[in-house]
Structures are given as structure tokens and as C-alpha cells.
Amino acid sequence: MQKPALESVAILGGGTAGWMAAALLAKALGSRVRIALVESADIGTVGVCEATIPQIRHINAFLGLDENAVMRAAQATFKLGIQFNDWLRPGHSYIHAFSDIGLPYGLLPFQQYWLRARALGQTHGLWAYSINAQAAAQNRFARMERVGSSPLTGVRYAYHFDAGLYAQHLRGVAESLGVVRHEGKVAHVEQRPEDGFIDALVLESGARIAAELFIDCSGFRALLIEGALRAGYDDWRRWLPCDRALAVASARVTPLRPYTQANARTAGWQWRIPLQARSGNGHVYCSEFISDDEAASVLLANLEGPALGEPRALRFTTGMRKQTWLRNCVALGLAAGFMEPLESTSIHLIQSGISRLLSLWPDRDFDPALRDEYNRQTRFEYERVRDFLVLHYCTTQRDDTPFWRHCAHIDLPDGLARKLALFRANGQIVRDGDELFAEVAWLQVMVGQGIEPQRHHALADGMEVARLDEFLGGMRMLIKRAVAGMPTHAQYVAEQCPASAQSATR
DSSP: OOOOOOOOEEEEOOOHHHHHHHHHHHHHGGGSEEEEEETTTTTTOOOOOEEOOGHHHHHHHTTOHHHHHHHHTTEEEEEEEEEEESSTTOOOOOEEESOOOOBBBBTHHHHHHHHHHHTOOOOGGGGGOOOOHHHHTTBBBOOOSTTTSSBBOOOOOOOEEEEHHHHHHHHHHHHTTTTTEEOEEEEEEEEEEETTTEEEEEEEEOOOOOSSSEOOOOEEGGGIIIIITTEEEETTTTOOOOOEEEEEEEOOOOOHHHEEEEEEEEEEEEEEEEOEEEEEEEEEOTTTSHHHHHHHHHHHHHHOOOOOOOEEEEEOOOOEESEETTTTTTEGGGGEEEEGGGGHHHHHHHHHHHHHHTTTTOOOTOOOOHHHHHHHHHHHHHHHHHHHHHHHHHHHOOSSSSHHHHTOOOOOOOHHHHHHHHHHHHHHHOOOOOOOSOOHHHHHHHHHOOOOOSOOOOGGGGGOHHHHHHHHHHHHHHHHHHHHHOOOOOHHHHHOOOOOOOHHHH
């Protein structure tokens, strides 16, 4: 027998998490479900310059948004990947580029043929076969589905944008779809005495916002999932020790890079995110190895342009809620957990949480099987992202500071240990289920972090040397020609999506 359908949802908190949830749920559910969002103008959001990964483009497509219009509104630029400087050792650099690398052949992935060529004495680096990496190296960009008429896939990209402006844009979309915004702070959370389910949010004004499903987007405060429901939290600092960050904007500099930078520092790392009107910067660090004042000095001393304000401080504990769906409450964004922004996963984890909720959408009975599966899938995703972040730290060859010596001796999560052992054996990478980062991402970071396979797969020896040279050389030539025909990133942005006058004054 069909159970009664949900008719009302209340979202606590705006920002990127809240307005993304509101827009996507309203688009997916239509007028069948009433959606209310509660936020207070007196409560700030983290709201820094944000870097993303390519999956965010699915949001624009689902909402039917014009990509250039979104980019103009959010002062956005294009992102081809993340450049990691000084992580393996001082002076070393590599990029995690979003595009495919090379082509598979027969039963084997590309890296097996590249490893064989290296064993034969070829010196071309892995990134010679990545169109994103080659374009990034020249600060070029173009939308490109394929490399000419070849089977090589083209440019795969994400965005850098002002997260506050992006949230404003999503708010406009959500409200046009019928979402109702309520201004105010929560004074009290009403819960049913028989089972602890949330009944309503009572605001300081006395207004009562009742709903059947509540979505907690209240940030680090986690007012519903933790404050009311006491979900508990898994602390992952034994694997990811950084616990603080400072963020500041600086004046725009040239060239306009089409990639994020993650630059290792003595007790953490510093991000640089290029927007159209300015750059976003932040220093993520471990308070056990550096003071807040020292961290601020490191951040300000390594800006490429003048600071446009004072650094904003953030404190966090890397980890996740023990349950991100508890009773009739689902936590998204910082309320659900925190991963440092090393691989720009914050917005994606919001996006995937919403998608997961829609796929497991409950009725008024809130069947526990749906909740349990949501929590299982969420934990799987968070743990695999965690392992990918740990990879950057634990494989360092740096021993020049206490922080990096500590990182080099981190006890590895079991899944990461298996991946490293397999790759060291003969360059194989196995993706676990639907984990976020695909084989090409693991390949680049493992190679970039100096992990050396002992041998290549035996099947790669089946290709004749002359054919191998032709196979690899042809790809390098096609990529080189394609990149040479691209405009600079700055030219492309100026022609396609220059920031609107309103957003440029922010």
C-alpha cells in the first residue's frame, strides 16, 4: 500500500548548502512539496572564494541555467585542475588535471603503456598526455569536447567563483520555483516527545516553521543534527591533522590562471583561487605546529597582490557526523562534516548529498531502510575522499619541518594502504564502487607524489616498440596542436562571461 507522501520541507541555513538544496529540491519535486528556508542576515556564512570540481556543471544543466550567465554573476573563472607545489619536496610541482590522460588500449589503461615507455628510456612526463595540463601550463582555455576528430576526450573543467554570489544566484532560482524564505534566528527546536522527531523551528520572533522533513545547513553550528538530535561526530585528525584556516582576498594579478594552486607551507598549505576581480587566498594549518599569528604572517607574506582586508579565522575538526540522516533530519555541508578544501570537494559533497536524498526520498513513515542506506552511502563517500586527501600528506618526502615529519608517519587507512600497495606493484588502480575520485585522479596524485611502480603490466609488452612510439607520439602531437589553438584564459573569460557590473563591485 502506498504510504502518504511528504508535503513539506524546512531548510535551516542559507549559503551555498541551503540555497543549493532549496533550488535542486524545488526543481525536482515541483509544487508537490512546500519548501521553506530559514536564515538570518545577522549570521554570516563561510562565504570564501570557492574552487569546484567538474560535477558542479550537472547542477547548471539540471536547473536549466546558462553557464555564462552564472559565471558573470559569480565573478567566475574556469578551472582545469589543481597545481600542487612543494608537497613532495621543496621546488617540486605537479598538477591534478581534470581531463583524461591518454587513451586506453586493448585491456589496459593508458598508464601501463606510459610505464613501459619509461622503462624503455622515454622521458615524456605523464602530463604530456593531458590536454588540461598542457593548457594550464600555458594559461590557455577553451571549451572543447574532443581533441579534433580524434578519439581523445577534450577539456573537462570546473569553476572558481565567489561562493556568496553563487548562493545569491541559486536563491533567485529557488524563489522563482516557489521556495519561501523566512528571516530570523532559531530560538527553540520543537521535538515530538514520543520519538524525538523534529516538529518545528520556533524563531526568536515567535514564528513557528513546521515541516515533515528538516535539512540542516546551519554550518559548523549544526543546530539540528547535533544541537537537537546529538548525532555525534567522528574525529579524523589522526589522518588529517590541520585544524585551522585563515582566508583573505587579494588584488587580481596576471596572468589569470585557469587552475587552483595548493602551495605547501611549513605547517600546512596555502590556496590561491583566481576570480575575475580578485584572488582568494587561504592558509590551512595545524595549530600544534604553528601559532595563529605566525600562520597569518605566512599567509600575508605569500600573497601575489595586496590584501583586500584582514584574514578571517576558521577553526574546524576534520571528520563527519556519525549519522548524517537522523530521525527526520538530514545534514548537508558543514553541518554534515568537514574536509579541508585541498581537492575542492566541499560543494560536491553538498551536491551529492542532495542527489542521494532525492534518490532515497522518504514518505511520512521515514522507513529506516532509506535512512540507513543514505548513511552508508554518505560514509562511503566521505571516507574515500578522506583517503584521497591523506594520500597528499602521507607520501611526502619532506623532512624539513616537524609538521611534514609528522605527516610522513601517519598511519594509513586500510583502503589507502591497499591502493598504494597495488600501484607500487605494477601501476594498477582499482576504483572502489562509486567513489568520487576516478582512476585518473589517483594516477596523477600518486605519480606526482613520487610513488614508483616496480613494473608495468605484462600485457603492455604485447605492443611493438615502433607502434608504442607512434601511439604515444600521436597523442602528444594532437594535444600540442589543440592547445596552441586556444586563446588565453583571460581572453576567453573576457569574451564569453565577463563579470556583471553589479558582481564586479562586490
